[in-house]
Amino acid sequence: MNQDYETVIASYYRCEDSGGFFDTFYEVFFEKSPEIRPKFAHTEMKTQKQFLAASMLWALRLTKGCEIAHREVEKIGKSHSRSVHNIHPKLYELWLDALCEAIAIHDSQYTTELEKLWRDAMREGIDLIVSKY
Numbered sequence: 115m116n117q118d119y120e121t122v123i124a125s126y127y128r129c130e131d132s133g134g135f136f137d138t139f140y141e142v143f144f145e146k147s148p149e150i151r152p153k154f155a156h157t158e159m160k161t162q163k164q165f166l167a168a169s170m171l172w173a174l175r176l177t178k179g180c181e182i183a184h185r186e187v188e189k190i191g192k193s194h195s196r197s198v199h200n201i202h203p204k205l206y207e208l209w210l211d212a213l214c215e216a217i218a219i220h221d222s223q224y225t226t227e228l229e230k231l232w233r234d235a236m237r238e239g240i241d242l243i244v245s246k247y
Contacts, residue, residue: 173239
């Protein structure tokens, strides 16, 4: 898993360094379902993009057994739960699809194998978030 983690982290930084990665992600994500855009109606997107960057790194660190990452991802799950933001579990698969599409655009070293590594790396975080729904 360590080599896979390093590969995904390197991909993350290539995407971030490419410029516009988080903009692309949200453009793609908003098109995945008519339910999504309204969830961000009162959201300051600059702050949201910073939150996304941090939460992605927490989710990646979670795969290495980081307890701080576990607590942070758990907080995300609680804030996205039925009783707070009510982010339905089905939307996380669309989120992951949008993420992978944005990676394909922004990572010059994108391959289908890299996409699989990303999907595997994000699964534990998504599962933890969904468990708090």
